[in-house]
Amino acid sequence: MAASPLYRTPCFPPGAGPDYVNAAAVFCGPDAASEVLSRLHRVESAFSRERVERWGSRTLDLDLLAVGERVCPDAVTVRQWIDLPLAEQTRATPEQLILPHPRLQERGFVLVPLADVAPDWRHPLLDVTVREMCEALPEEARAGITRL
Numbered sequence: 001m002a003a004s005p006l007y008r009t010p011c012f013p014p015g016a017g018p019d020y021v022n023a024a025a026v027f028c029g030p031d032a033a034s035e036v037l038s039r040l041h042r043v044e045s046a047f048s049r050e051r052v053e054r055w056g057s058r059t060l061d062l063d064l065l066a067v068g069e070r071v072c073p074d075a076v077t078v079r080q081w082i083d084l085p086l087a088e089q090t091r092a093t094p095e096q097l098i099l100p101h102p103r104l105q106e107r108g109f110v111l112v113p114l115a116d117v118a119p120d121w122r123h124p125l126l127d128v129t130v131r132e133m134c135e136a137l138p139e140e141a142r143a144g145i146t147r148l
Helices: 033-046 075-082 108-117 130-136
Strands: 007-009 020-022
Touching: 007 108, 020 108, 108 130
Parallel strands: none
Antiparallel strands: 007 020
16 A cells, blocks of 8 residues: 655664665555564565574664554553563564564564554554654664665
């Protein structure tokens, strides 16, 4: 339905590799969120993506950020992942799909392109729009993000 421009963004986490190219897209369809994620992982595999290290260097990283107002698996679990301390984030990997993505509200490389295609999407737990989340980012979270 919509695709953002491409953005050059600093790698995440810092030092994990070269800069990235990020974008966001809005899709519409009948597939369940788990099937969409499975398709995204198949595309990653076709581009030699290997999931070896959490937040490690990668050839391609496709994330499912949200599905409408859906909270998956439940609000308590999503809140736990949102509130997870940074030290735990680098080690812990959810065993199930978490929606909305628990880190989208703090990542400029996600919010800047997402604001191009869904500025008025409202986070169902935080009750803020993409535009508001993007505007609330600290300057360092937007530093180095340039439209290509």
